Structure formats: structure tokens, C-alpha cells
Amino acid sequence: MKSSVITFPGSNCDRDMDVALKKFGFxxxxxxxxxxxxxxxxxxxxxxGFSYGDYLRCGSMASKSKIMQSVINxxxxxxxxxxxxxxxQILVETGLVPGVLLRNKYLEFICKNVFVKIKDKKNKYxxxxxxxxxxxxxxHNEGNYFxxxxxxxxxxxxxxxxxxxxxxxxxxxxxxxxxxxIKNIAGIFNKEKNVLGMMPHPERMxxxxxxxxxxxxxxxxxxxxxK
Amino acid sequence: MKISVIITxxxxxxxxxxxxxxxxxxxxGFDDVNEVRQGKYFEIDxxxxxxxxxxxxxEEMCKKLLANLVIENYKIIDSK
Numbered sequence: 001m002k003s004s005v006i007t008f009p010g011s012n013c014d015r016d017m018d019v020a021l022k023k024f025g026f027x028x029x030x031x032x033x034x035x036x037x038x039x040x041x042x043x044x045x046x047x048x049g050f051s052y053g054d055y056l057r058c059g060s061m062a063s064k065s066k067i068m069q070s071v072i073n074x075x076x077x078x079x080x081x082x083x084x085x086x087x088x089q090i091l092v093e094t095g096l097v098p099g100v101l102l103r104n105k106y107l108e109f110i111c112k113n114v115f116v117k118i119k120d121k122k123n124k125y126x127x128x129x130x131x132x133x134x135x136x137x138x139x140h141n142e143g144n145y146f147x148x149x150x151x152x153x154x155x156x157x158x159x160x161x162x163x164x165x166x167x168x169x170x171x172x173x174x175x176x177x178x179x180x181x182i183k184n185i186a187g188i189f190n191k192e193k194n195v196l197g198m199m200p201h202p203e204r205m206x207x208x209x210x211x212x213x214x215x216x217x218x219x220x221x222x223x224x225x226x227k
Numbered sequence: 228m229k230i231s232v233i234i235t236x237x238x239x240x241x242x243x244x245x246x247x248x249x250x251x252x253x254x255x256g257f258d259d260v261n262e263v264r265q266g267k268y269f270e271i272d273x274x275x276x277x278x279x280x281x282x283x284x285x286e287e288m289c290k291k292l293l294a295n296l297v298i299e300n301y302k303i304i305d306s307k
Contacts, residue, residue, distance in 0.1 A: 056293070057295055060292060060295070064292065100295055102240070102298065103243055103244065104243075105241070105243055106243070107243050107244065107247060146241075146298065148297060180241070
């Protein structure tokens with residue numbers, strides 16, 4: 001399986017993602033944002049970081065990068081595109097997934113482990129994951145998911161919510177919501193579910209020497225689903 | 228020609244920065260403030276000399292980059 005990780009000026013989780021993808025069997029290529037063409041890929045990842053210094057709105061500049069037109073075409077033709085953290089912010093700015101990510105409700109940069117409940121498994125990202133709840137890491141200042149009422153209805157009607165913030169038992173309540181996201185949303189799909197945007201970083205949970213291995217479950221499963 | 232743009236958050240969108248500014252003003256003794264909403268202001272100096280054409284271009288910039296229409300409104304202010 002071939003993957004591509006896009007590096008934007010200010011990306012800082014691109015190499016972590018490269019390590020994670022390779023660890024679980026992807027042949028990964030790093031792609032520079034100013035390139036026009038994507039290499040042949042089964043998965044394209046927009047990594048976390050602070051692309052363009054978060055100027056204007058997080059992800060807004062990166063969403064207009066040269067490579068993004070190829071990424072958008074790839075996604076629109078059914079290709080798997082995953083945006084993590086800043087990558088999620090870039091995805092919402094392209095319009096590939098609905099909504100926006102606002103400043104965290106309590107104006108704090110949040111860096112901690114959280115639990116997320118997998119809301120939908122009828123997709124290539126979470127199909128066959130045994131767990132209902134994953135422990136993943138978040139680190140963001142703008143992760144407060146927001147969308148209009150009409151968008152929310154559409155998202156819910158199409159089962160586009162991928163994961164919700166919850167407690168270790170999968171209970172989804174306001175007190176387990178770290179950043180004020182609508183409905184505790186931590187990640188969403190596009191309508192066709194080939195595009196996933198999420199705030200948590202699975203690439204930070206792939207080794208016991210890090211703070212956990214639930215990211216390993218995610219990647220092992222992902223590559224199997226793509227084969 | 229210079230064109231100015233003001234971007235504001237839509238009414239229903241939470242503005243935590245505006246809230247904190249409000250609280251701080253309150254603490255400083257400005258206790259008659261009802262609400263504070265924070266926005267953005269841009270000055271765009273364009274080569275275009277026709278006022279209508281320049282405004283149309285800036286409107287396109289607002290829609291494509293300067294504003295995110297899910298949460299923000301834009302207002303183009305006449306050039307001087």
C-alpha cells in the first residue's frame with residue numbers, strides 16, 4: 001500500500017506520520033506542498049502542525065497550496081484522504097468535509113490524552129476495529145468543531161460523525177468535551193466516507209514508550225482495510 | 228486603489244476572545260458593555276483603477292480566502 005504525506009511550511013507532525021505509516025507497512029512518500037502532482041497513492045495524509053503559522057484562519061493558506069488541487073481531485077474521485085489536527089483544519093477549509101474548527105472554548109491550548117468513541121464503522125478507516133473506544137492524543141488550540149444547523153442535520157442524517165470525545169467507557173457527555181465541539185465531535189467524514197478529518201493524533205500512540213498503543217490498532221486496521 | 232474589508236463572526240458563532248475582552252473591560256471598570264465581538268480588518272491596495280471592478284475582485288477574495296462563510300460575514304468598505 002502506498003501513502004503520501006503532504007508537508008506544508010509549518011507542518012510538524014509530518015515525520016511522525018511517516019514513521020507511523022511505515023511501521024505498519026505503508027510505502028510512504030513525503031510530498032512538498034508546492035508540487036503539482038501527487039505520487040500514485042492509496043492514502044493521502046495531511047499532517048498536524050501550524051501550516052503558514054496559522055495565519056488568517058488555521059489551514060486557510062495551506063488549503064490553497066498548489067498540491068491541494070491534486071489532493072481535492074484525488075478525494076473527489078474516491079481516493080482516501082485523512083487530515084489530522086491541522087490537516088483536519090485544512091480539510092474543512094477546502095470544503096472536502098463540512099464545518100469549521102473554532103478556537104477552543106476556554107481559550108487554552110490543549111495537550112493531553114483523550115478517549116474517543118467510534119461512531120461509525122461502515123467505512124475503510126474504522127471497519128473491523130474491535131474496540132469501541134480509543135485512547136488518543138490531542139494537541140490543539142482550534143479544535144472546537146462548529147457547523148450550521150442545516151449542516152449538522154445533514155452530517156447526522158448521513159452518519160458522517162466518525163468519532164466523539166467520551167470517557168474511557170464510551171460515555172459521550174459534555175464534561176468529556178475538551179474544546180467545546182458541537183456534539184463532542186472529534187472527527188468527521190465527507191458524505192462518501194473516503195475523506196476523514198480528526199483532531200486526535202493516532203501517530204502519537206504507536207509504541208509503548210509513547211503514552212499508549214491505540215494508534216497502532218488504528219493503523220494496523222487501516223492498512224488491512226485498504227488491501 | 229485601496230479597498231477595506233471588515234470580517235465579523237456571524238451572530239450564532241461563539242466568540243470566546245470577545246467574551247474574555249468583555250470580562251476584562253468589565254474588570255477595568257467599563258461595566259456598561261453589553262457584548263464584545265472580535266473581528267478582522269484588511270486594507271487591500273490593488274492595481275485596479277475602476278472602483279466597481281476593484282470591489283468585485285475584493286468580493287471574490289472574501290469568498291475564496293479572506294472569510295469563511297460558514298462562520299463569518301464580510302463587509303467591503305468604499306475606497307478612498
